[in-house]
Amino acid sequence: MADIDQSKIRNFCIVAHIDHGKSTLADRIIEKTGLLTSREMQDQVLDNMELERERGITIKAQAVRTVYKARDGEEYIFNLIDTPGHVDFNYEVSRSLAACDGAILVVDAAQGIEAQTLANVYLALDHNLDVFPVINKIDLPSAQPDKVKEEIEDVIGIEAQDAPLISAKNGIGIEEVLEAIVQKIPAPAGDADAPLKALIFDSVYDPYKGVIVFVRLKEGRVKKGTVIKMMATGASEEVVEVGYFGAGQFIPCEELSAGMVGYITASIKNVKDTAVGDTVTDKNRPCAEPLPGYKKVNSMVYCGMYPADGAKYPDLRDALEKLQLNDASLNYEPETSVALGFGFRCGFLGLLHLEIVQERLEREYNLDLVTTAPGVVYKVHKTNGEVIELTNPSNLPDASEIDYMEEPIVSAEIMVTTEFIGPIMELCQERRGRYLGMEYMEETRALLRYELPLNEIIYDFFDALKSRSRGYASFDYDLKGYEESKLVKLDILINREEVDALSFIVHGDSAYERGRKMCEKLKDEIPRHLFEIPIQAAVGGKIIARETVKAMRKDVLAKCYGGDITRKKKLLEKQKEGKKRMRQIGNVEIPQKAFMSVLKLDDKK
Amino acid sequence: MDRSEAFGIYIHIPFCVRKCQYCDFLSAPASEPVQEAYLDALKEEIAGQAPQHVHRKVSSIYIGGGTPSAVPPQALCSVLQTLYTHYNVRSDAEISMEMNPGTVTREGLKQYRQAGINRVSIGLQSAHDRELRLLGRIHSLEDFLRTYEAVRDAGFRNVNVDVMAALPGQSVEDYEDTLRTLLALSPIPEHISAYSLIIEEGTPFFERYGKEKETLEKTGEAQPDLPSEEAERQMDKRTRQMLYKAGYHRYEISNYSLAGYECRHNKGCWRREDYAGFGLGAASLLDNVRSRNCTDLQSYLHKKDKVMERAVLSAEEQMEEFMFLGLRLTKGVDREKFRRCFGVPMEEVYGDVLRENEEKGLLHVGRRVALSSRGRDVANYIMAGFLL
Numbered sequence: 001m002a003d004i005d006q007s008k009i010r011n012f013c014i015v016a017h018i019d020h021g022k023s024t025l026a027d028r029i030i031e032k033t034g035l036l037t038s039r040e041m042q043d044q045v046l047d048n049m050e051l052e053r054e055r056g057i058t059i060k061a062q063a064v065r066t067v068y069k070a071r072d073g074e075e076y077i078f079n080l081i082d083t084p085g086h087v088d089f090n091y092e093v094s095r096s097l098a099a100c101d102g103a104i105l106v107v108d109a110a111q112g113i114e115a116q117t118l119a120n121v122y123l124a125l126d127h128n129l130d131v132f133p134v135i136n137k138i139d140l141p142s143a144q145p146d147k148v149k150e151e152i153e154d155v156i157g158i159e160a161q162d163a164p165l166i167s168a169k170n171g172i173g174i175e176e177v178l179e180a181i182v183q184k185i186p187a188p189a190g191d192a193d194a195p196l197k198a199l200i201f202d203s204v205y206d207p208y209k210g211v212i213v214f215v216r217l218k219e220g221r222v223k224k225g226t227v228i229k230m231m232a233t234g235a236s237e238e239v240v241e242v243g244y245f246g247a248g249q250f251i252p253c254e255e256l257s258a259g260m261v262g263y264i265t266a267s268i269k270n271v272k273d274t275a276v277g278d279t280v281t282d283k284n285r286p287c288a289e290p291l292p293g294y295k296k297v298n299s300m301v302y303c304g305m306y307p308a309d310g311a312k313y314p315d316l317r318d319a320l321e322k323l324q325l326n327d328a329s330l331n332y333e334p335e336t337s338v339a340l341g342f343g344f345r346c347g348f349l350g351l352l353h354l355e356i357v358q359e360r361l362e363r364e365y366n367l368d369l370v371t372t373a374p375g376v377v378y379k380v381h382k383t384n385g386e387v388i389e390l391t392n393p394s395n396l397p398d399a400s401e402i403d404y405m406e407e408p409i410v411s412a413e414i415m416v417t418t419e420f421i422g423p424i425m426e427l428c429q430e431r432r433g434r435y436l437g438m439e440y441m442e443e444t445r446a447l448l449r450y451e452l453p454l455n456e457i458i459y460d461f462f463d464a465l466k467s468r469s470r471g472y473a474s475f476d477y478d479l480k481g482y483e484e485s486k487l488v489k490l491d492i493l494i495n496r497e498e499v500d501a502l503s504f505i506v507h508g509d510s511a512y513e514r515g516r517k518m519c520e521k522l523k524d525e526i527p528r529h530l531f532e533i534p535i536q537a538a539v540g541g542k543i544i545a546r547e548t549v550k551a552m553r554k555d556v557l558a559k560c561y562g563g564d565i566t567r568k569k570k571l572l573e574k575q576k577e578g579k580k581r582m583r584q585i586g587n588v589e590i591p592q593k594a595f596m597s598v599l600k601l602d603d604k605k
Numbered sequence: 606m607d608r609s610e611a612f613g614i615y616i617h618i619p620f621c622v623r624k625c626q627y628c629d630f631l632s633a634p635a636s637e638p639v640q641e642a643y644l645d646a647l648k649e650e651i652a653g654q655a656p657q658h659v660h661r662k663v664s665s666i667y668i669g670g671g672t673p674s675a676v677p678p679q680a681l682c683s684v685l686q687t688l689y690t691h692y693n694v695r696s697d698a699e700i701s702m703e704m705n706p707g708t709v710t711r712e713g714l715k716q717y718r719q720a721g722i723n724r725v726s727i728g729l730q731s732a733h734d735r736e737l738r739l740l741g742r743i744h745s746l747e748d749f750l751r752t753y754e755a756v757r758d759a760g761f762r763n764v765n766v767d768v769m770a771a772l773p774g775q776s777v778e779d780y781e782d783t784l785r786t787l788l789a790l791s792p793i794p795e796h797i798s799a800y801s802l803i804i805e806e807g808t809p810f811f812e813r814y815g816k817e818k819e820t821l822e823k824t825g826e827a828q829p830d831l832p833s834e835e836a837e838r839q840m841d842k843r844t845r846q847m848l849y850k851a852g853y854h855r856y857e858i859s860n861y862s863l864a865g866y867e868c869r870h871n872k873g874c875w876r877r878e879d880y881a882g883f884g885l886g887a888a889s890l891l892d893n894v895r896s897r898n899c900t901d902l903q904s905y906l907h908k909k910d911k912v913m914e915r916a917v918l919s920a921e922e923q924m925e926e927f928m929f930l931g932l933r934l935t936k937g938v939d940r941e942k943f944r945r946c947f948g949v950p951m952e953e954v955y956g957d958v959l960r961e962n963e964e965k966g967l968l969h970v971g972r973r974v975a976l977s978s979r980g981r982d983v984a985n986y987i988m989a990g991f992l993l
Contacts, residue, residue, distance in 0.1 A: 528825060530965065530983060550825050553834040556858060556984040557803070564888045565874075565926065566895060566914070572929060575989040 016106035017114035021136040025168040033066035079261035099216035102130040102185030109143035115476035188259030196220030196282040211268040223255040229283040231290040235273035237266035299347025302391040306343030308368035319365035379406040406482040408454040420469040431456035493536040519547040525594040528552040611664035617884030618673040626741035629805035631886040632671035655691035665870040674704035678713035682720035706744035706752040714759035726765040732786035765796035770840040773830040795866035929988035937975025
């Protein structure tokens with residue numbers, strides 16, 4: 001195969017606020033460039049995971065290669081890398097960006113710039129990408145393309161007057177976007193004859209091929225037989241196959257060279273050997289320096305994950321290992337709980353990320369999980385000068401050993417239409433927010449800036465924001481740092497026994513309120529037993545709230561079913577089945593979902 | 606199993622005058638031609654099944670419903686005639702039928718007697734007309750008293766009356782009134798079935814009280830309409846006390862009788878004795894095969910094979926049934942009989958469950974295993990533990 005002319009390659013991604021039509025535009029690009037016929041098109045081709053299609057969001061970065069015959073008569077290779085839009089997945093965005101030379105910014109013609117539009121554009125600009133905007137959904141009655149163009153120029157400061165006006169959904173203006181890609185996205189640079197230097201931007205595990213590594217070649221070339229070396233982990237292997245990405249499939253090819261995006265398989269068995277962000281080089285002719293990789297983000301939210309069936313612990317470990325390969329922002333380490341047995345403390349980018357990982361473990365790996373209440377990372381300064389990063393509330397040292405504690409604070413930007421400024425400010429106040437300022441984007445929209453403790457926003461802040469602004473507010477945040485705070489550990493006692501998996505850290509001022517709600521919630525979740533069960537909340541050994549699950553007085557069928565014994569047996573079986581989904585703590589059976597109860601405490605009814 | 610052993614027969618009459626508000630049995634009002642067609646099919650089924658039972662003797666017959674007395678007495682009696690023609694019915698067989706007040710005449714009762722019925726079960730449910738109306742019953746207390754008198758006058762010496770506890774709006778005193786009414790009868794009924802109202806899905810009561818039932822099950826506390834668990838248990842306790850004083854004994858969770866009047870058919874069911882069910886949706890247990898007829902009237906009328914479900918019970922399933930059915934009886938289950946039936950000691954299969962429940966004071970474990978009085982309150986909890 002002849003060398004591919006670098007000047008005919010375009011590596012790009014699409015960035016947007018959630019729901020502005022990023023995935024739909026990706027579909028149209030793939031469709032128009034003829035990789036798939038219209039008949040073969042399924043909605044959201046790039047959203048492979050069942051979960052993505054169901055939720056209508058993109059979780060994983062995906063890549064696809066298509067060929068476009070431009071108006072200048074030349075054929076161009078497009079490598080489109082799809083990115084997630086949710087604030088939780090900035091890390092994924094960052095990975096995709098590193099493989100690209102440019103980005104298309106999609107902005108909704110009716111909604112204009114939103115908080116994540118800004119966040120994603122800044123990320124792209126940080127990666128030195130050329131960004132050009134397209135205005136989507138211009139066929140909506142409420143579309144105001146001119147106003148949005150001005151907004152883009154004013155707020156972001158990029159040229160928007162000749163932005164293509166499109167409707168990805170209805171296929172309007174897609175040609176223009178394709179031409180813009182050719183003209184505005186730079187061709188890759190890089191010497192194909194230099195030593196191999198390629199960035200790993202993703203990887204998946206395949207039971208037949210082993211680990212499949214997704215790479216962007218910056219310099220050099222790689223083909224079957226090349227002995228490659230991972231510069232960070234030091235692992236080396238002979239390449240078995242190289243290729244590029246069809247829609248949902250891997251298409252082998254002869255060689256990958258500088259500027260190209262593709263995959264490598266090298267019978268890599270150990271998933272840990274291929275760290276996303278690492279540089280791949282030729283073992284026999286290594287490059288001098290690895291690529292900078294990209295900033296690894298730290299997990300912001302932690303929770304315990306335990307197999308419902310203790311015997312499935314090794315399965316959970318394998319599943320997490322495989323999942324991490326596909327999701328570098330997930331981290332985990334083993335832990336033990338008195339109540340739940342052996343499991344893992346897992347770190348996530350945010351609550352949505354947590355939920356997605358949980359769902360993937362349950363669906364793709366068929367695991368039944370018990371998840372404990374999510375928390376953030378606290379810094380505990382001990383009197384002896386030691387500082388502990390606390391991810392599991394159970395590990396909090398005795399109060400006498402603690403000098404003070406710090407909690408993570410984020411700076412948040414909330415974009416909201418002016419009529420909802422009041423309710424949103426009130427919400428931030430309730431969540432211990434510190435008001436920093438407000439800017440008007442235009443007459444009817446404002447950008448509110450707040451500092452908020454992370455533990456106040458991880459649970460349901462996003463939902464509360466949406467409900468108090470009737471869906472009009474958008475939100476983005478960045479970790480700002482740590483601040484000293486009056487924090488206490490809230491313990492829950494069930495039938496006078498402390499249940500470690502239910503403990504959580506809370507601000508001293510809201511301990512009573514939280515404890516009370518937690519007891520109420522648990523009273524609701526725990527079925528009645530043959531004996532009375534007290535449920536208590538305690539701080540530092542002092543009981544601050546109590547509820548009681550009354551004893552079951554009666555559980556008998558005083559009815560004759562006319563000899564239909566089968567029906568009676570079914571009732572008993574249902575009862576027995578119910579018991580199986582319980583965790584035995586002392587002599588109390590606790591339903592597994594009770595361990596997530598703390599999440600539902602803030603429900604405003 | 607010994608093929609010459611006696612067995613019971615159940616006959617289902619799926620018709621009534623009007624469906625009660627709480628009823629989830631297979632029953633509905635029907636026109637006379639439909640009833641006739643049904644009874645013809647029923648007789649055909651009874652006759653058709655006879656060959657496989659030639660070696661056995663029938664020790665009990667139970668005609669249930671619906672309201673068996675809602676079909677013309679002559680028609681019902683002809684069903685019995687069919688049975689007598691094709692089956693070997695013991696001369697001392699217990700032959701029961703259910704009836705509702707207001708659906709029987711003195712003439713009809715005479716016919717039942719002549720056809721061999723020797724035990725009748727009258728559905729009173731409550732002695733308060735307000736409660737009767739609420740339940741959607743078609744009769745008043747007055748109707749019951751007249752029927753009871755007529756039943757006695759017709760010469761029936763073995764009579765059961767059904768009553769119900771835990772009705773919407775019912776207080777413990779209201780319920781006691783119903784029991785007192787029974788105990789004031791002369792003579793008192795030989796048998797009393799005391800059930801608790803169960804709000805079943807698919808009934809008008811479920812529409813009305815389903816939500817309350819759910820909360821009641823969760824909290825045990827009294828609802829606007831439904832009495833609390835505590836009150837329901839109090840009603841159960843009062844039943845035991847009042848009936849005991851009047852000479853009854855409780856031989857099963859919901860059944861009381863004077864000495865020698867336990868319902869043979871009922872007991873057979875809990876002891877896993879064989880019975881053949883005929884009619885719409887009727888269930889059978891024959892040689893450890895449980896089967897059930899179809900529940901759709903048109904299919905029943907026109908299909909040759911009326912069986913809808915059939916399950917051969919494994920040894921495990923037989924053990925489970927032995928336990929959870931047998932424990933409904935006050936005397937409980939016989940350990941020696943268990944060993945005889947299954948060839949293993951009960952201890953070997955259920956040692957842990959027995960010990961655990963004995964420690965909690967829910968089971969008496971001796972030569973027989975039986976529910977304690979506390980155990981009776983939470984029988985389902987205990988019985989579920991015996992599922993393997």
